[in-house]
Amino acid sequence: MRCHFGKPSSASPSPASLGAEALRDGGREGSAMADRDGNRRELLELLKMPGNTRCADCGAPDPDWASYKLGIFVCLNCSGIHRNLPEISKIKSIRLDFWDDDLVKYMRAHGNLGARAKYEAVVPLYYYRPQAVDCMVLKEQWIRAKYERQEFTADQTDECKDSAGNKEGFLWKRGKDKAQFLLRRFVLSEREGVLKYFTKEDIKGPKAIMPLKVLNAMFQAEKIGNPNGLQITYIKGILSRNVFVYHERGKEIVDWFNAIRAARLHYLKTEFPNAAAAELIPRITRNYLKEGYMEKTGPKQREAFRKRWFTLDLQERKLLYYKDPMDAYEQGAVFIGNKDHGYQVKEGLPREIKGKKWKAGVTIVTPGRQFLFTCENEKDQRAWMEALNEVISRTMMPQDYAAEASFRRQS
Template sequence: MGDRERNKKRLLELLQAEGTGNAHCADCGAADPDWASYKLGIFICLNCSGIHRNFPDISKVKSVRLDFWDDSIVEVAVVLQFMTHNGNLRVKAKYEARVPAFYYIPQASDCPVLKEQWIRAKYERQEFMADGKTMSPSDNREGFLWKRGRDNAQFLRRRFVLSAGEGLLKYYTKEEGKDPKAVINIKDLNATFQAEKIGNPHGLQITYRREGHIRNLFVYHESGKEIVDWFNALRAARLRYLKMAFPELPESELVPLITRNYLKQGFMEKTGPKQREPFKKRWFALDPQERSLLYYKNPLDAFELGQVFLGSREQGYEVYEDLPKGVRGNRWKAGLTIVTPERKFLFTCPSEKEQGEWLESLRDVLSRPLTALNLLTASAESGHSRR
């Protein structure tokens, strides 16, 4: 066996070594990483390796399987010893020693800006090391974001002011204006990155309740660090609110409630309550925490057309593949039916693949136990499914 094959075999053994954490990307948790940062001593996925290439003074990367690991490129014996001594868990313990509870740690499916700023915060700015400066949220944050107009597609510069102490987020149409255009209670706020939907790599969707409906704000900032800092500031304010609202709950149970991503989004066609109305194309978003299936005419609408609360199977909620006998969709034929105690909701999907994904996601929500918060949401949303 040549040196190259022997070195590659040793690296592959390190990837599977128990107790190292090497079987998952050190930064986003993706399974089976096949790249290594031999300067940091960690194994990472392809996507994260591309980010590491942007700061070669801190991290140097090579493919475990595709690149040559021989003495003509690096001192392989030293590198292998270094990789063996370190590994993902040991390095994470060093660079993630003090990650604040509110700070969002991206997963493999998250957008690139979240991953990039997480990696930069860890290794480049070293914000979470035990001997570094503790990252604590400020009670206030103020700055400008580009916000999409409610009635047009233009993004305009708007001043945003966050006061965690008051539990409020405000935005102003005039830079020096005293009267805010909107005052948003942190209690009702959610923030989620929606880069693809918004059409900007730094696109952030801020959602809140207004007069019984869901109001969406779509914003971005030119700086990836700035928009992620805003996101984490909102999360810090949310955690502060949750601790005051639920003082009896441990922090570990509150963290998953800070912000949430949609479980599934996409177009389906929907008919009305009589099941004789024409099927109309709508954009749907499934909120797993609030157990709501929201629908819009367009993905970037400011308000929803309606929402379907998804209770538990024990309460008579269910989802089935296909449509009732005698009902046909408009353009799409792959149907599904949501059954609630009040009525049946009928949908068609653009493909069988989409149908399968919706069925899996909806059944996931229905299988989750109901919480007191869910019951309050159901009461508030009853009667809001309209079109």
Template structure:
């Protein structure tokens, strides 16, 4: 290896130590072994492969294994990940989903194309497909069946961009709803509510409000303070919901079931005490019981936000 190549390798390693360059410019992975010498960004091996799908825009090299010219290294030094972020992410909508290294290839590739190929976050007019009012109206008009039918059609490779556009259009609609529901809330507080990530999900048994009905096996999801239950994990609509408040408002979770409780098949019970009634559940294993109780306790330990009192009141007045 020539002394010039040795020098360039040294300079590239030095550039990796600069702020922003140590994490992938596209997905945030802490593994920047590759770089786009036409865009001036350091990326992970996975995103480097996705850059290969837009050769008209990006050309990549291994930072350590490939040869670099002086001109290429100078360009990398003049740009870098932070500079690229400032250039290509000037107008990213708050609702737009920024994929991470753990997300699927589809989301990551379309994020890369949106940034560098379509320049969607530099020009607002190019955000029309997922943020236009007409698209939002369409979202509210289609039924669940139509939605899943549409998504199945979009699985064709030609429609990969449309699939991500729909995904972000749904987020745009949800974001608009949250802005109306929580006026004055900061965008940073609303964005985490756009994509549902359950605190806990799985099967439990439950009985009715009188505790005299037999226990039935149901699929439960814990979404912040909402415990929803379904007959089947793939059901579109919940059979019912339970609001989980905070300990300072007289919500508690207890192991076991009240004496004389009958009709359950699974032996590891949980009782949730609310100001109005008790909810009884049963788990198949002690591990399940422990995990569900930990999830409930985490929520109960957290003080309620002002808007959550309105949600609680809505639950109490449900028929």
């Protein structure tokens, strides 16, 4: 699950400093002096072996680091997490550090495929495997779950399987109309098919009931301003309702995320009993294809261009816009159909239309009307056009035609 903001933390040391430290701490364990250049060449050859060309934990290409205790090759970001687990993992730079013969021999005998077979033997279908673009909390808890807690080794019992989609606890939730976060009790019930939240008093029952059928969860660390920030979205009436939450502990928020995924998978299996797992897994949770600011004008195209926050949902084929990124409800939406059904993205604006402040225009053509937007610069313009064209090029499903008809009735 991408968090959109999976950058290295500001505390991450540089490769050079990591290499120097590794050289001091563990550079000459084991056998006598080895052929430094020869061992480096052999490690670089090992990186070309199947499974080793990508980070063992997040799949980033061309890993430059290795855990010589686990026998795996990892990227810079994941190596920083491993260094915080000294009892479990020991890290060296492949290119900068000294490697003696024994450690090279150990790496040769192990590697990423062997580690995956051992530490990922029984990963549940619903459990999210982080990718290179994902945020640090997802990567850290995946690494800790695999190597520290060894949750997915073959000898682990599956005691929690029946309760994976049920969870109860407290999360900090942003007030709908206020900026502060308040502690609220959340209850996830796979059997009832809902996620609910309550105030502390619980006098009048739940404040919101979110059906699993229309529920989505995605990490939004930067938007929420917390490394453990989670955005939960569901459909309320005809609008999307956003709920922004976080927890102080990374493990707890990732457990909530995977519990929601487990409950969603249970719902999808019930709703589509003949569908293969490979079809259902991408639908458990999703990230927005793109988010950011653009300016837009109104339907008459005579109104002033106003700055709005846009989110593009590939699966729902919706371009939603908000006055503020943390708004609970969207101000409006545009349905993005298929190019063979009268939908098109054009660079620029009609000749008679001028943007207010930003000049890099984007025009979305639909069977009913044109929607006009401006971007801050040409780079943003190209990025939005690329993302919108990805949606327009995607084949429409039966449910998409129903959504399109609903949009036309509302417009």
